[in-house]
Amino acid sequence: MDKLKQAHEDGVVLGLKEVTGLLPRLDVDVMLTTQPDTFNLFLLALRALQDEGMSKDKNGYFELASIHGLPKGLWDGVDPLKDPENNWFGYCAHSRLVFPVWHRPYLAQYEQALYLTMIGLIESFVDEKVKANYRDAAQLFRLPYWDYYRPRGDEVHFAGVTQRQAKQTSFPFDFSLPQIFTMEEVMVRLPPSNEIKLVKNPLYTYKFPPEAKSKKADWKDISINDWRRQTTVRHIPSGQPLRSDHLAMNARINSNREGEQQILVDMLFDPVYANFESFATNTNTTGPSGSLEDFHNTYHWIIGGTGQMGDPTIAAFDPVFWIHHCNIDRYFAIWQGIHPKVWFNANSPDSVEEEAFPLYPFRRSKGDSETNLWKSTPARSTDTFGYTYPDLQEASGPEEIRTNIRNKYFWSMRTKPWPSHTPPKGFEPLPVVNAQVFQYNQALIKPFFANTLLSAQTMSQQVQSLTQIASDNQSEQVVEAAKSLVPLEVSTSKIPDNSNATGATVAGSQEDHNPLVAVKESADSDVIREWFVDFVVQRLALNGTFSIHYFVGEVTGSVEEYDYSPTTAGTSHIFTAPVEACDNCGMQEQQAKIVQGTTALTPILMDYVQIGELESLSPDHVKPFLIKNLKWRVATVDQKRENPRHVAGLKVSVSSKVARLPLGSEPPAYEEYPEITEQIIANSS
Numbered sequence: 001m002d003k004l005k006q007a008h009e010d011g012v013v014l015g016l017k018e019v020t021g022l023l024p025r026l027d028v029d030v031m032l033t034t035q036p037d038t039f040n041l042f043l044l045a046l047r048a049l050q051d052e053g054m055s056k057d058k059n060g061y062f063e064l065a066s067i068h069g070l071p072k073g074l075w076d077g078v079d080p081l082k083d084p085e086n087n088w089f090g091y092c093a094h095s096r097l098v099f100p101v102w103h104r105p106y107l108a109q110y111e112q113a114l115y116l117t118m119i120g121l122i123e124s125f126v127d128e129k130v131k132a133n134y135r136d137a138a139q140l141f142r143l144p145y146w147d148y149y150r151p152r153g154d155e156v157h158f159a160g161v162t163q164r165q166a167k168q169t170s171f172p173f174d175f176s177l178p179q180i181f182t183m184e185e186v187m188v189r190l191p192p193s194n195e196i197k198l199v200k201n202p203l204y205t206y207k208f209p210p211e212a213k214s215k216k217a218d219w220k221d222i223s224i225n226d227w228r229r230q231t232t233v234r235h236i237p238s239g240q241p242l243r244s245d246h247l248a249m250n251a252r253i254n255s256n257r258e259g260e261q262q263i264l265v266d267m268l269f270d271p272v273y274a275n276f277e278s279f280a281t282n283t284n285t286t287g288p289s290g291s292l293e294d295f296h297n298t299y300h301w302i303i304g305g306t307g308q309m310g311d312p313t314i315a316a317f318d319p320v321f322w323i324h325h326c327n328i329d330r331y332f333a334i335w336q337g338i339h340p341k342v343w344f345n346a347n348s349p350d351s352v353e354e355e356a357f358p359l360y361p362f363r364r365s366k367g368d369s370e371t372n373l374w375k376s377t378p379a380r381s382t383d384t385f386g387y388t389y390p391d392l393q394e395a396s397g398p399e400e401i402r403t404n405i406r407n408k409y410f411w412s413m414r415t416k417p418w419p420s421h422t423p424p425k426g427f428e429p430l431p432v433v434n435a436q437v438f439q440y441n442q443a444l445i446k447p448f449f450a451n452t453l454l455s456a457q458t459m460s461q462q463v464q465s466l467t468q469i470a471s472d473n474q475s476e477q478v479v480e481a482a483k484s485l486v487p488l489e490v491s492t493s494k495i496p497d498n499s500n501a502t503g504a505t506v507a508g509s510q511e512d513h514n515p516l517v518a519v520k521e522s523a524d525s526d527v528i529r530e531w532f533v534d535f536v537v538q539r540l541a542l543n544g545t546f547s548i549h550y551f552v553g554e555v556t557g558s559v560e561e562y563d564y565s566p567t568t569a570g571t572s573h574i575f576t577a578p579v580e581a582c583d584n585c586g587m588q589e590q591q592a593k594i595v596q597g598t599t600a601l602t603p604i605l606m607d608y609v610q611i612g613e614l615e616s617l618s619p620d621h622v623k624p625f626l627i628k629n630l631k632w633r634v635a636t637v638d639q640k641r642e643n644p645r646h647v648a649g650l651k652v653s654v655s656s657k658v659a660r661l662p663l664g665s666e667p668p669a670y671e672e673y674p675e676i677t678e679q680i681i682a683n684s685s
Helices: 002-009 028-034 036-050 061-066 099-122 128-138 210-214 246-269 276-280 292-304 320-338 349-355 398-412 442-448 456-472 476-485 559-564 583-590 602-610 619-629 674-684
Strands: 156-163 168-171 185-190 195-200 527-538 546-552 568-574 594-600 630-636 651-660 669-672
Touching: 002 099, 028 036, 036 061, 036 099, 036 128, 036 185, 061 099, 099 128, 099 292, 099 320, 156 246, 156 602, 168 246, 246 292, 246 320, 246 398, 246 559, 246 568, 246 594, 246 602, 276 292, 292 320, 292 568, 292 594, 320 398, 527 546, 527 568, 527 602, 546 559, 546 602, 546 619, 559 568, 559 630, 568 594, 568 602, 602 619, 619 630, 619 651, 619 674, 630 674, 651 674
Parallel strands: none
Antiparallel strands: 156 168, 185 195, 527 594, 527 651, 546 568, 546 630, 651 669
């Protein structure tokens, strides 16, 4: 323990292996339901790191988050340029081959800071038995992750085309952001007495310290509005920059889920992604269009929207950033487990150079030279830092890892034949409302929440009912309980109204539900076909973050409403800082760095097949359908629309993956259809 403490003070990342051994990181809902004392310590430690008094400490939350972008400045004096004037800014490793490895010591440093903080906090409890219990609980701690494809509740509705009257579609299970991130206040046992009390939730938002609001020089020349340096938010309601709309965010998470899940599974299983250069980053334009980095970029946009998570310069200040990146690291580790012998290409000079690149500013040993810093190969294994993931822990080799992923994910994918379309045992939605953090006032709340597996929408409707009943009875106690249960700043503005004009429920009939069945190319075919819309573009084309929004059907509404349109097929997010905020980005602008990415069209095309507007997924039917209906729009992170013709290097194309049944009997083939977008562009000229 003394070695770890000293290393931490010296700005060295060791991880927790030497103090607690090799332990699994867990999904956040698993952790809060099965390890309540450990989760309690996690929240206490996070509150302490976020405290204003820690804002100037190199291991405090503000300084650790700053490593990812702004404000400008060196972290603990680590200067890649060895510039006496400290002009270096931005350590980001985006659109580089080291992207997934760079974030590994970053997460380990954060995990290390939380662990040491909780060890110190344990001593502030009075009762010795309580201390002993918390010491045991601390030994289990590893940073939790958010598995995007673990269901969180029951049926959910979101914008879509299968229920035309309501302009929505549905799915039997809800994949929303875990409830712990959407609650403004939670119940925590506090020192010294260990009494459980209602406190501000440190996973809900982070409030910037006063110096972040006043030191404008540190944010100079950067388009960071003052409100973005006050408190972190997600999916900002129009005209309310300091508020979050979590229901709108959850609608986006659910509407994008199936397409992004398809891309992830392809990256883990398909041979075209079996080399590190194709899988790791979005700059390998000679390989497949997808990558872990492009996938990661999309989730930054899905989670944050115009809030901090959508902008790399300030994304790490949102507490969900770390849990999101923990899951990205998990997918990286799973891919490594499936391809244990694959690493940087020793025959490529660029790959060799990247492998040797120091992972600034993360020290492996005390000192200020490059030899003291972590590099990719020493950080290759999660074991080095003292953690693993259940997907790996439960498997003896690559094939068992593949089996684990099939069992966890294929049941909810229409492009994968699977015997059951319900979650496997151990992967069902967890009754998180029974967890300690949500024990607000059970005597008042429990009658209104008999069903413990509520979706975000159902929860919101229940809370509205509870609040109304409380108001009618003028019961301040019940009103306060309701306020504690669900954040009141969320709105239902982006959630489709689940009723027709007469008020009758639309959902319920067989044709209203999205069928959980694999859609073949045609009824009598032995082929499953997936469709994608791909892009290449100059990363710094707009000198900052921007998105490409894809539609299959009419485009309606303002830029702010693009992601909630029933015809939205998905979004590609180019996650980049302006050159004024990041030296890496500045160098990439000089190089006219090209990045690429992909968005799955299969889910919305299957929906059109379901309602009879598209005959099948065969090219004979899809090509003319897309020529008529595929559209795209470009917008900045501030929701300013840009003309795609004026975005440097932007090219949009369509591709398809063909897999023969039974899956795995032969490698899938990828086909390109440039004539589709060429005809679309010609028709619009």
